Amino acid sequence: xxxxxxxxxxxxxxxxxxxxxxxxxxxxxxxxxxxxxxxxxxxxxxxxxxxxxxxxxxxxxxxxxxxxxxxxxxxxxxxxxxxxxxxxxxxxxxxxxxxxxxxxxxxxxxxxxxxxxxxxxxxxxxxxxxxxxxxxxxxxxxxxxxxxxxxxxxxxxxxxxxxxxxxxxxxxxxxxxxxxxxxxxxxxxxxxxxxxxxxxxxxxxxxxxxxxxxxxxxxxxxxxxxxxxxxxxxxxxxxxxxxxxxxxxxxxxxxxxxxxxxxxxxxx
Numbered sequence: 001x002x003x004x005x006x007x008x009x010x011x012x013x014x015x016x017x018x019x020x021x022x023x024x025x026x027x028x029x030x031x032x033x034x035x036x037x038x039x040x041x042x043x044x045x046x047x048x049x050x051x052x053x054x055x056x057x058x059x060x061x062x063x064x065x066x067x068x069x070x071x072x073x074x075x076x077x078x079x080x081x082x083x084x085x086x087x088x089x090x091x092x093x094x095x096x097x098x099x100x101x102x103x104x105x106x107x108x109x110x111x112x113x114x115x116x117x118x119x120x121x122x123x124x125x126x127x128x129x130x131x132x133x134x135x136x137x138x139x140x141x142x143x144x145x146x147x148x149x150x151x152x153x154x155x156x157x158x159x160x161x162x163x164x165x166x167x168x169x170x171x172x173x174x175x176x177x178x179x180x181x182x183x184x185x186x187x188x189x190x191x192x193x194x195x196x197x198x199x200x201x202x203x204x205x206x207x208x209x210x211x212x213x214x215x216x217x218x219x220x221x222x223x224x225x226x227x228x229x230x231x232x233x234x235x236x237x238x239x240x241x242x243x244x245x246x247x248x249x250x251x252x253x254x255x256x257x258x259x260x261x262x263x264x265x266x267x268x
Contacts, residue, residue, distance in 0.1 A: 003057065004176070004178075007169075007177070009199050010205075011169060012202075014166045016199070017207050036164075043147060043154075044156075044161065044168055045164075049168075050140045058137040059133070059134070059137040062075065070130070075137045076109035077110075078139075079142075079227045081142035082145050082222060092223050098223050098266050100262075101227055105231060108254075108256065148217065149222040152217050161214050162206075162211040227262055227263060
């Protein structure tokens with residue numbers, strides 16, 4: 001399933017969930033969702049566009065040009081970019097523990113994604129373009145997350161933020177489906193299982209995960225929340241070893257140590 005179709009089905013799952021939430025929440029809750037200024041709605045739409053549309057498009061372009069083994073470690077640097085943008089834009093403290101912890105998380109994520117025989121670059125002529133795409137991905141994700149924090153500082157609750165960012169992402173994903181599909185070679189029909197899996201992934205990341213992450217931004221600084229939240233590959237690696245019989249190399253185990261150490265440092 002290509003990016004366009006995956007995003008469309010993710011959006012469909014999110015829209016269905018949001019509609020159910022509005023139905024059970026009642027009229028008063030819906031009225032609160034409609035009480036923000038136009039500028040706030042534009043910022044919410046921009047957050048969805050940067051993090052979930054533009055960032056992902058460049059991420060898939062990087063994967064195509066330079067392969068997973070190089071693209072993922074580069075894009076994993078986005079927590080470091082967040083640390084810088086949160087300092088410049090939001091005035092958050094740039095302490096030694098935050099800097100060192102973020103560095104360890106980024107290094108750990110890079111080591112976790114080391115693969116000896118992974119997809120290779122499509123050719124040397126695409127290398128520079130792929131690296132640039134990966135760097136733009138990290139920048140888009142970082143700016144989107146910094147914007148998330150800024151929006152919460154405007155008084156938007158985690159529930160309202162989750163609702164509107166999910167709504168704007170879903171609408172944009174469905175509208176942009178024909179445009180994104182033009183660059184995808186895949187023409188096979190999507191199975192029902194694949195569609196349900198994509199919808200479930202959208203609900204998990206853009207509703208449940210987004211609400212939990214945004215709630216954390218109310219309690220702790222962005223430059224602390226992001227390195228901790230970005231350690232999801234660590235959780236995936238542990239579950240893969242425990243329940244799917246996969247194994248990790250020594251370098252990847254070192255990456256796990258780095259991620260854990262970094263998460264402890266930024267939360268100190």
